[in-house]
Amino acid sequence: MPTAIAVTSADLALPPQDERTLPAVVLKDLDRRPLAEVLAEVLGVLEAHGHLIVVHSAAAPAAVERRLHTVRSLLETDRIALFRSELPPLGLAVLARQLRQLASCDLSPGILASASRLLTHYIHAGALLGSVARLDRVPVDLKAHAKSWVPGSQFAVVAHPQPQLVRLAPGAAAPTGPEFATWMLTAKGQLQSDWVTGTLAPAWKAQGLRETPLPAESAAWWGTGRLIEFCSYLPDLSVLYQLVGSVRQGSCHWCGIDVIGDRCVFCSATAPPSAPRHQLTSG
Template sequence: MPTALAVTSDGHMLPPPDRQTPRAHVFRPPGDQPLELALAETQRLVNQHGHLVVVYPATLDKPFVHRLHTIRSVLESDRIALLPTRLPPLGTAVLVRQLRQLSLCDFSPGVLAAAARLLAHYVYAGALLNSVAKLDHVSVPLTAHAKSWMSRSQFAVLAAPGTQLVRLDANGAAGGGGSEASLAGPQFPTHLTVARGALNSEWVNGTLAAQWNVRGVQEAQLPGESARWWGTGKLIEFAAAIPDVSVLYQLVSSVRRDECHWCGLELIGDRCAFCAAPASYGPAPASRRAPGPQVATRQDATARPAAAGRGGSGLGGYRRASAGPPAAPHTRHAVVADPRGL
C-alpha cells in the first residue's frame, strides 16, 4: 500500500494525470470538522497505509496548523509527517500531484516525504496580476506599488524558486521598454498548469508558454486561497513543473540516502521529514548503493523496481537531451539540490 498523502484544501487536489495516481486526503478546517472525526480519519489512514505525509502552505491559518499538530500529538504517532511549503497555492497543488505520482514508486516513506523539499526547487510558480499593491509574499518595489493604480496595468510575478516582477503594457511587453517581458524560467522540459481568476489575458498561455518552451498547457480551477495569497482576485496563476514520473524518479533517486539516527527511516536532505532529526552524514549504507535508478512506469505501477541509491543521473540526461547545462557532480553530503545543480 503506498504512503498516504494529505492536503488542507480542495484547491491542492489537481486531477490525476493517469488512472493509477492516487488521490490525497483533504483535512478540513477546525470549524468544519470536529476533532474526534479528524482523529478517526487520520488513524484510519495510518492503519491502512502505514505512514501519512501532510503537505500544507506555510501561510495556513494558525488554528488549522495547531489542529494538525494536535492530531499528531493525540495519536502519539511518529508515522505522520507535517510539511509546510512556501509555494503559492497552485504551486503547492502541482507539488502534491508530483508526490502522488511518486507514491506508487518504490520509495520509502522517509524518502517520499523528504522529496517534497527537493521537488519544490523545480516548481516555477507565479501569477499575472492586475495589481501588486497588496502583494506581501514577494518583494515589490515602491514604483511598482504606485503603478498598480494606473489603468490597464498588469504585472508578471514569479514567486518560486526565485522571485521576479515584470510590469507589462497592454500588449504584453515590458512596461515602457518596448521589449517583450520575460520571467526567468526552467531550463528543463515542463508542463504548465494555469488557473484563471477574474483577469482576462492570454499572456500566460501564449507569451509565457512560448518563452518557457513548455511541452503542454493544462487548465485547472483556481485554488480558493489564491486571491488572498496574491492580494487580488484579478489574476491568472501558473506553475511549470516536471510532468514525467520517470524523470521525477531519477531526480529523487540521484540524491544520497541516509538513515535517520533517531527514528530509523530513510531520508534525503539535511533532516528527517517525520521526526525532524538532523541527518548524520557518514558513508552511505552499503544496502543503499545501487548502480542506477530503476523507474516505475504508469503501466505497471505495482511492480516495484529495486531501490536506487546515490549515483543516479538526476536531471543530467534529461537536460542533455534538451540542450541544457551539464550535470553537476554530487557532493559528499546529503543536500537538497538547487534547480541548477543537477
C-alpha cells in the same frame, strides 16, 4: 501499502497526471470540525496506508497548522509527516500531485517525504496580477506600487524559485523560466488575458499546457482576485523517480527512517554536525 498523501482542501487535490497517480486524502475544515472527528479520520488513514504525508501551505490559517500538530501529538505516532510549504497555492497542489505519483513506486515513506523538499526546487510558480498593491509575499518596489494604481496595469510575478516582478509593457521581456523541459498549469481568477498562454508558455518552452480551477487560497496569497496563476513542473513519473533516486540517501539518526538530506520530515530531527577530524601525532 502505499503512503497516503494529504492536502488541506479539495481544490489542492488536482486531477491525476497519469494512470498511476494515487488519489489525495483531503483533510478539509481541520480548524472547524470537532477534534475527535479529525482524530478518527487520520487514524483510519494510518490504518489503511501505514504512513501519512500532509502537504500544507505556510499561508494556511494558524488554526489549521495547530490542529495538524495536535493530531500528531495526540496519536503519539511517528508515522505522520507534516510538510509546510512556502509555494503559492497552485504550486503546492502540483507538488502534492507529484508526491501522489511517486507514492505508487517502491519508495519508502521517509524517502517520499524527503522528496517534497527536493521536488520544490524544480517548480516555477507565479501569477499574472492586475495589481501588486497588496502583494506582500514577493518584494515590490515603490515604483511598481505606484504603477499598480494605473488602470489596466498588469504584472508578471514569479514567487518561486527566485522572486521576479515584471510590469507588462510593449517590449518587456518575460520573467526568467526553467532551464529544463516542463509542462505548465494555469488557473484563471477574475483577470482576462491571454498573456500566460500566448506569451509566457512559449517563452518558457512549455511542452504541454493545462488549465484547472483557481484554488480558494490564491486570491489571499497574491493579494488580489484579479489574477491568472501559473506553474511549470516536471510531469513524467519516470523523470521524478529518477530525480529522487539520484540523490544520496541515508537514515535519520533519531528515528531510523530513510531520508534524503539533513532533516527528517517525520520526526523533524536534523543530522548531527560532522565530528571534527583530529590529526594523530606521535609522542
